[in-house]
Amino acid sequence: MNALAAPLALLAELTHRCPLRCPYCSNPLKLTPASGELRTDDWGRVFGEAAALGCMQVHLSGGEPAVRRDLDALVAAAAEAGLYTNLITSGVLLDAARLQALRDRGLEHVQLSFQDSTPEIADVVAGLEGAHAKKLAVARDIREAGLALTTNFVVHRRNIQHVEAMLDLGMSLGAERIEIASVQYHGWAIPNRASLMPTRAQLADATRVVEAARRTLEGIVIDFVVTDYYAQRPKACMGGWGRQFLVVSPAGFVLPCHAAETIPDLKFDNVRERALADIWRHSHAFNLFRGTAWMKEPCRSCERAEIDWGGCRCQALAVGGDPALADPACALSPAHGALLAMADADSTGNQRRFIYRQLRAGKSGEQSVAIEDAEAPA
Ligand code: SF4
Ligand code: FES
Numbered sequence: 061m062n063a064l065a066a067p068l069a070l071l072a073e074l075t076h077r078c079p080l081r082c083p084y085c086s087n088p089l090k091l092t093p094a095s096g097e098l099r100t101d102d103w104g105r106v107f108g109e110a111a112a113l114g115c116m117q118v119h120l121s122g123g124e125p126a127v128r129r130d131l132d133a134l135v136a137a138a139a140e141a142g143l144y145t146n147l148i149t150s151g152v153l154l155d156a157a158r159l160q161a162l163r164d165r166g167l168e169h170v171q172l173s174f175q176d177s178t179p180e181i182a183d184v185v186a187g188l189e190g191a192h193a194k195k196l197a198v199a200r201d202i203r204e205a206g207l208a209l210t211t212n213f214v215v216h217r218r219n220i221q222h223v224e225a226m227l228d229l230g231m232s233l234g235a236e237r238i239e240i241a242s243v244q245y246h247g248w249a250i251p252n253r254a255s256l257m258p259t260r261a262q263l264a265d266a267t268r269v270v271e272a273a274r275r276t277l278e279g280i281v282i283d284f285v286v287t288d289y290y291a292q293r294p295k296a297c298m299g300g301w302g303r304q305f306l307v308v309s310p311a312g313f314v315l316p317c318h319a320a321e322t323i324p325d326l327k328f329d330n331v332r333e334r335a336l337a338d339i340w341r342h343s344h345a346f347n348l349f350r351g352t353a354w355m356k357e358p359c360r361s362c363e364r365a366e367i368d369w370g371g372c373r374c375q376a377l378a379v380g381g382d383p384a385l386a387d388p389a390c391a392l393s394p395a396h397g398a399l400l401a402m403a404d405a406d407s408t409g410n411q412r413r414f415i416y417r418q419l420r421a422g423k424s425g426e427q428s429v430a431i432e433d434a435e436a437p438a
């Protein structure tokens with residue numbers, strides 16, 4: 061067996077709290093309340109342990125990481141540990157002064173999410189009026205603070221026809237990288253799949269637009285993450301289970317991917333109780349689907365086994381009922397035909413309502429989730 065390499069990056073989910081309510085949020089359905097989040101000093105220790113393990117980067121994420129009042133201290137701790145610091149944010153809680161303060165504490169890069177190129181659709185998808193205008197202002201503040209900027213546009217049936225306008229917007233805002241990312245069907249995206257799934261024709265049009273832009277635009281990186289329901293082969297989800305990334309949840313659990321807690325019977329270790337390096341190397345959850353020994357057919361004898369690592373374990377569970385099956389996005393999976401039929405039915409149906417997540421304080425002071433419907437924009 062090859063020696064285990066160090067992870068490339070730590071995805072630090074600082075909180076599940078967020079002022080937006082995107083109907084494709086990848087956070088779990090059961091959320092960690094603020095009282096259960098790791099504290100500043102816990103995160104500082106985690107950043108030090110990640111750097112010692114060999115991580116090069118930390119992605120400070122959520123929920124919305126800027127709801128943490130100690131975000132500047134967290135950025136400083138990550139930078140002092142020697143990690144390249146990237147803030148993944150909706151931007152709506154940031155302003156010029158806070159961005160300059162974060163830069164002064166060591167922040168290097170911001171990935172700013174957009175829900176569309178138009179305020180009409182963006183604000184409905186975000187579930188927050190005025191969100192899009194605020195993001196445009198924050199993008200300019202990010203560049204004026206001298207921070208590197210990636211703009212991230214999440215696309216689905218309601219907005220994928222705007223890909224060209226999204227690329228124009230990203231360029232006009234001075235982004236070095238533009239991500240056009242199709243919704244991935246985890247978390248809240250599963251109950252909203254019938255309102256979000258693009259048609260095959262929409263995806264083909266968007267692909268043509270992105271390919272043309274890549275040929276003509278210089279000095280800018282365009283990432284395009286396609287809807288893998290329509291793919292022939294799956295993506296190497298997270299670069300392979302337990303190979304490149306560590307995710308630490310708001311409560312301190314260490315996960316191979318953000319949706320791993322959906323897999324029943326997996327026990328996850330917590331940074332409050334066990335060192336990060338020990339978890340990376342020896343935890344049951346990381347080793348269960350690491351490498352290829354766990355694979356069944358058709359993955360076991362497939363030439364792509366060490367290329368895509370069997371795709372996504374969480375999707376194999378969600379669609380096929382077993383996390384050790386080939387990802388149903390793979391045309392060699394027995395479940396692939398059913399997946400395609402589901403995608404075609406969802407994308408051509410009339411479902412237009414979004415189910416939004418909403419945080420509410422329960423009697424115990426903890427947050428719970430309520431559901432609210434709204435008509436999706438045309
Ligand atoms: Fe990947 Fe398994 Fe499909 Fe081969 S059979 S392409 S390893 S998912
Ligand atoms: Fe969990 Fe893909 S999201 S392995």
